[in-house]
Amino acid sequence: MSETLPITDLDLDAYVDDQLDPLRRIEVEEFLSHNPEQAMRVMADLQVRDALRCTLPPPADTPMRCERTALDLQQGLDRLAWVERLRYIAVAAVLLAIGWAGHMAYGAWHPDMRMAVAQNVPTFVEDALIAHRTAQMRASMASQPRVTHLDADEILRATGIRLPALPRDWRVRDVQVFPSRSGPGVEVALEAGGLGVLSIFAGRATDGEADQAPVVSRVTEAGVAGVAYWQQGRWAYAVTTDQPQTDLAQVAGQLSLALVQPM
Amino acid sequence: MTAPTTEFSVSAQLPALRAYARTLTRNIHDADDLVQESLARAYERRHTWRAEGNGNPRAWLMSILHNVFVSEWRRARTAAEHVEAWSGDEDEAGSVAAPQEHHVRLQQIRRAFEQLPLDQREALHLVTLEGLSYQEAARVLDVPVGTLMSRLGRARAALREFEATGQTSRRLRVVGGTDV
Secondary structure, three states, X not given: OOOOOOOOHHHHHHHHOOOOOHHHHHHHHHHHHHOHHHHHHHHHHHHHXXXXXXXXXXXXXXXHHHHHHHHHHHHHHHHHHHHHHHHHHHHHOOEOOOOOOOOHHHHHHOHHHHHHHHHHOHHHHHHHHHHHXXXXXXXXXXXXXXXXXXXXXXXXXXXXXXXXXXOOOEEEEEEEEEXXXXXXXXXXXXXXXXXXXXEEEEEEOOOOOEEEEEEEEEEEEOOEEEEEEEEEEOEEEEEEEOOOOOOHHHHHHHHHHHHHOOO | OOOOOOOOOOHHHHHHHHHHHHHHHOOHHHHHHHHHHHHHHHHHOHHHHHHHHOOOHHHHHHHHHHHHHHHHHHHHHHHHOOOOOOOOHHHHHHOOOXXXXXXXXXXXXXXXXXXXXXXXXXXXXXXXXXXXXHHHHHHHHOOOHHHHHHXXXXXXXXXXXXXXXXXXXXXXXXXXXXXX
């Protein structure tokens, strides 16, 4: 150890506080073995440190009220993580405008549109994902009756929400009206022919009347493989799938087209 | 739930938060009130956790706790400053069982620690008991690293002094060793 830096009081303190890398620790120990006075001081500090650790262990038996507040915070942070994730995905997503005559060029390429989508849609998408997961949960419960008849006219009359006409080979597994932050929303769970299981969520758009082309996000959370969302007029739509191979862009394009010109 | 988790468990931080609060308030019941209030504050400020957490959520929570204590809590309660600084010793059941003479000595060190000024006590807590790096501890306390180190130095010197001259007849005799 010929070229080591001199050992200072700061090094001795940092040694006691466990702030040194192993090499420097060895140098300090080497120094201490030749300097009994400093060694005494360091031993005294270590003794105090260890005594404090013994006499002040983390308290046991956390009271329930602290646990409950901790749980609230946990849920708040988890929800935030979701929103951040979706926002990130939305910004990173490739805008796809498929089969939506008249909006294609603008919707797909205008840079302002991309930002508008990224900022405004996540609340709606969050509601759609909650509805999707709730529908999955309902499907697994024997006590929850399935509604396999989709009465789009009644839904339109009662909620004002227009649902797209569905291809004939799609089978409705369940229809539910859900609350969302912008009023009632409609969740339709489907077996979509060769496309697997999908759900469509429709509700009032949060930011007034506008048209926005479908945005496809690949989400890799349990129960969700991807979501496509778009806005037509006052209404926003999301298609969610738990099957990664589903071509959401195609489905979204097809459904948005069906809303303007029924199949 | 299937929502992406926040990468850390708040409830797993509770023992450390309560220990830190106990060092600040010197009383486990007040400490729990302080923890409770700080968690509620953290909820209000949850949008800052990624920006201010610096990848260490425990340090983020501790700095909120520190702020709640220094800016509001202590001010509100200084009038009723506890004479019974360590009368709330019931939580000592949790401390490591030690033979009688050690037990007495540990009690004395604990009291010496609790008598340190707040700024030294919390610096020593974060580094010695919590094992934070100097940088992390300085961030929690919102002071420069140099200030933190000088507080640590003074705290250590005081406890060393206590060890050398305290009521117990300790063999350790430390000479000199002025620092900072």
